[in-house]
Amino acid sequence: MPHDVNLIAIMAAGFGLALLLGFVAARLRMPPLVGYLLAGIAIGPATPGFVGDMALAAQLAEIGVMLLMFGVGLHFSMQDLLAVKRIAVPGALVQIAAATLLGYGLAQWWGWSAGAALVFGLCLSVASTVVLLRALEARGQLETANGSIAVGWLVVEDLVMVLVLVLLPPLAGLLQPGAAGAAEASGSLLATVGLTLAKVAAFVILMLVVGRRVFPRVLWWVAGTGSRELFTLCVVAVAVGVAYGSALLFDVSFALGAFFAGMMMRESEYSHRAADESLPLRDAFSVLFFVSVGMLFDPQVLLDEPLKVLAVVAIIVVGKTLAAVALVLLMRYPLNTALTVGASLAQIGEFSFILAGLGVALGLLPVQGQSLILAGALISIALNSLLFAGLAPAQAWILRRSPWARRMEQRDDPLSELPASTDQAGLQGQVVLVGHGRVGRLVAAALRAQGLPFVVAEQQRELVEDLRAQGVAAVCGDAAEPAVLIQAHVARAALLLVTGGDSLQSRRMVETARALNPSIRVMLRAASEDEARLLREAGLGEVYVAEQSLAEQLSAAVVAQLRPGPR
Numbered sequence: 135m136p137h138d139v140n141l142i143a144i145m146a147a148g149f150g151l152a153l154l155l156g157f158v159a160a161r162l163r164m165p166p167l168v169g170y171l172l173a174g175i176a177i178g179p180a181t182p183g184f185v186g187d188m189a190l191a192a193q194l195a196e197i198g199v200m201l202l203m204f205g206v207g208l209h210f211s212m213q214d215l216l217a218v219k220r221i222a223v224p225g226a227l228v229q230i231a232a233a234t235l236l237g238y239g240l241a242q243w244w245g246w247s248a249g250a251a252l253v254f255g256l257c258l259s260v261a262s263t264v265v266l267l268r269a270l271e272a273r274g275q276l277e278t279a280n281g282s283i284a285v286g287w288l289v290v291e292d293l294v295m296v297l298v299l300v301l302l303p304p305l306a307g308l309l310q311p312g313a314a315g316a317a318e319a320s321g322s323l324l325a326t327v328g329l330t331l332a333k334v335a336a337f338v339i340l341m342l343v344v345g346r347r348v349f350p351r352v353l354w355w356v357a358g359t360g361s362r363e364l365f366t367l368c369v370v371a372v373a374v375g376v377a378y379g380s381a382l383l384f385d386v387s388f389a390l391g392a393f394f395a396g397m398m399m400r401e402s403e404y405s406h407r408a409a410d411e412s413l414p415l416r417d418a419f420s421v422l423f424f425v426s427v428g429m430l431f432d433p434q435v436l437l438d439e440p441l442k443v444l445a446v447v448a449i450i451v452v453g454k455t456l457a458a459v460a461l462v463l464l465m466r467y468p469l470n471t472a473l474t475v476g477a478s479l480a481q482i483g484e485f486s487f488i489l490a491g492l493g494v495a496l497g498l499l500p501v502q503g504q505s506l507i508l509a510g511a512l513i514s515i516a517l518n519s520l521l522f523a524g525l526a527p528a529q530a531w532i533l534r535r536s537p538w539a540r541r542m543e544q545r546d547d548p549l550s551e552l553p554a555s556t557d558q559a560g561l562q563g564q565v566v567l568v569g570h571g572r573v574g575r576l577v578a579a580a581l582r583a584q585g586l587p588f589v590v591a592e593q594q595r596e597l598v599e600d601l602r603a604q605g606v607a608a609v610c611g612d613a614a615e616p617a618v619l620i621q622a623h624v625a626r627a628a629l630l631l632v633t634g635g636d637s638l639q640s641r642r643m644v645e646t647a648r649a650l651n652p653s654i655r656v657m658l659r660a661a662s663e664d665e666a667r668l669l670r671e672a673g674l675g676e677v678y679v680a681e682q683s684l685a686e687q688l689s690a691a692v693v694a695q696l697r698p699g700p701r
Contacts, residue, residue: 144186144194147177148425149418156421165519167268167424171512174428181433188429195426197374198419199484200392202267204373205416206276206285207396208409213572220596222286225461229287229479230294232457233259236449241503244442249309250500253493256298257507258449260291262483263389264423265515269478269522276661278634279569279593280471283462284478292390293334295485299492300330300385306496330385337384341394345376349395350402357404365404366411372399373412389484423484424515430487431512435505446510451517455480468612470529471593477521481514482507526638551621552589556607560587561623568613568643569633570597573659577631578606589622614642625650630675633659637668644674 155169155176177186237255246254266288270276276285304326349372356368373392380391399405436443455476462472490507493499552561565581565588567574574590581588590608592598601608611618613632624630630647632640640658647654656675660666666677 140187141190143184144177144190145422147184147186148173148191148194148422151176152421152425165516167265167519168516170421170424171428171431171516174425175431175433176428177425178429178431180431186429188426191422191426191429194419195423195484196388198416198421198423199264199389200374200377201370201412201416202264202420203389203393204369204377204396205409205412206267207393207398208400208405208412217594217596218283218286221283221462221465221467222290225458225465225475226287226290226294228461229454229457230256230259230291233449233454236453240445240449246500246503247309247498249306249498250493250503252309253302253489253499254503254507256295257486257490257493257499257503258446258482258510259454260295260482260485260489261288261454261479262481262486262511262515263288263292264420265481265483265518266478268420269518272519273522273636275474275636278636279571280474282571282594283467283471284475287475287479289390289393292387292393292485295489296334296386296390297327297330299387299485299489301326302489302492302498303496306498309498333384334386337380337386337391338394341398345395345398346401349399350404353399353402353404353408357407362411365407369399369408369412370415387485427483427487427508427511427515431508432505435502435509439502439506442506443509443513446506447513447517450482450510450514451480451521455521466595468593468615469532470525470612470614473525473529477518477525480521481518482511483515486511552607552609552623553602560607561589562587562626563628564588564623564626565629565631566591566619566622566624566627566647567631567633568592570594570601570608571634574633577633589627591618591622612639614639616646619643619646620650624654627651627654629655629657631657636661637665637672640669640674641672 151173152170155172156166157169159169159172160166174191175181177184179185179188234252234255237258238251241251241254242248266284267276270281270284275281352372353365353368356364359365372395376395377388377392380386380394381388384391399408402408458479459472459476462475463469486507490499490504494501494504565586567578567581567588568591570578570590570592574592578588578590588607590598590601590606591613592601592608592610593612595610598608598610609618609621611621613619613622619630624647627647630643632643637660644656644658647656658669658675658677660669660677660679663679666679669675669677
């Protein structure tokens with residue numbers, strides 16, 4: 135037997151223990167990822183027995199991040215990203231600033247230097263993309279309006295952290311006034327900022343101009359061979375290759391490079407197949423990400439500094455959540471959107487570990503600070519699934535107990551009602567189209583082409599504004615709330631067509647629609663076959679699954695049903 139089997143050992147131990155402890159966690163009605171984290175602690179250097187290779191575990195985790203972000207890109211178009219820019223960009227920037235200030239103030243209170251406090255605050259400000267995506271996918275919310283906002287928010291955070299990681303070394307001299315080279319650091323700062331922004335811009339332009347033409351064509355060529363293994367190999371090679379190349383040439387993160395590669399490959403007609411083929415690898419390697427986080431954690435910090443750990447967790451789980459919820463509400467989004475985004479950001483992950491390690495290497499962050507960050511990450515990741523599970527009860531409790539929250543939900547929003555100039559002829563026998571994402575856009579185009587009337591109900595304010603500018607009847611809000619469907623005149627509609635949302639939201643929409651209009655027809659889009667089965671068993675209506683083919687089926691079915699005229 136060969137002696138150098140570190141890679142095989144870490145994979146065997148990591149997968150085996152993750153399976154065992156993940157199963158135990160699931161049986162105890164806890165998220166399986168808690169078991170994955172505990173598996174990492176068990177094979178880490180802080181516990182006796184077998185110790186896995188930390189460097190190899192980190193690299194395997196990076197592969198998981200690449201594949202996961204590539205998969206998100208396959209389901210997330212540039213239009214989706216631009217559609218949420220008005221909330222994602224200012225929201226992410228303000229939230230990063232708020233969390234950084236909280237961490238900075240806490241570290242200063244502990245007596246740390248300004249440089250250490252700044253790095254510590256930045257580490258607490260950025261959420262884990264992996265954790266967020268796993269949470270959204272598990273609940274079928276990745277392709278909803280709320281999911282798009284959360285993912286867009288995280289992409290902006292990733293871009294900011296890329297800039298921070300590049301700027302921190304030249305800033306180290308300024309953050310340590312007594313250190314030599316402070317003047318040189320000050321002089322080179324503007325040059326470094328300019329070079330970094332130029333590299334990121336060059337990468338984005340290259341992907342948009344060249345990538346969106348090359349990658350779909352390559353996938354089409356490989357699919358033409360009829361070989362399944364070549365197709366899978368092509369998908370993995372593009373994801374990992376582009377991620378590595380973008381980091382090597384443009385200094386962007388692996389995750390960001392893979393994300394843009396996925397977005398460009400989404401232009402291919404085989405994008406749905408590519409997502410399915412890469413799913414098993416994404417799931418397997420994302421488990422190793424959580425295992426690697428557990429390996430970094432030293433449980434001794436919980437005994438040595440319990441109050442500091444609690445303070446860090448409070449900033450991550452409570453401080454960041456409240457800041458995000460307040461920001462989203464100020465931008466006049468619904469309460470459920472605010473709570474979803476808040477829960478999405480109530481954890482920290484991969485960028486925090488990288489930034490903390492760099493801070494220690496530069497002599498800015500004490501080793502104790504890195505331990506506290508890892509403790510906060512572990513606890514916040516373990517709590518994140520519980521936060522998501524509590525969103526619906528929390529929303530109901532808030533609305534029941536808070537008159538202010540109820541007023542916020544019922545506030546005077548010009549986008550929550552159809553304009554008075556809306557043609558009343560289009561509000562009789564129309565289609566109520568819930569969601570204007572990828573599928574919704576295609577269905578809306580088919581309805582317009584056939585001259586069939588429809589009203590769009592959409593949560594993203596920017597989309598509603600754009601639709602109204604195009605002369606399309608649209609209302610802003612969560613269609614699971616009766617008021618939104620009432621504003622869409624569902625009582626006089628011929629068809630309710632739901633293109634997104636989870637099964638619970640779909641059930642609420644159908645119940646409201648049928649209470650107001652018992653004869654209304656219902657068509658629903660499901661994110662998976664399991665969800666489709668649940669919707670069909672509940673008798674909610676006709677259910678369709680998939681993406682491009684789904685949009686075509688839905689469009690054809692709607693036109694076929696309504697073309698003769700509403701009943």
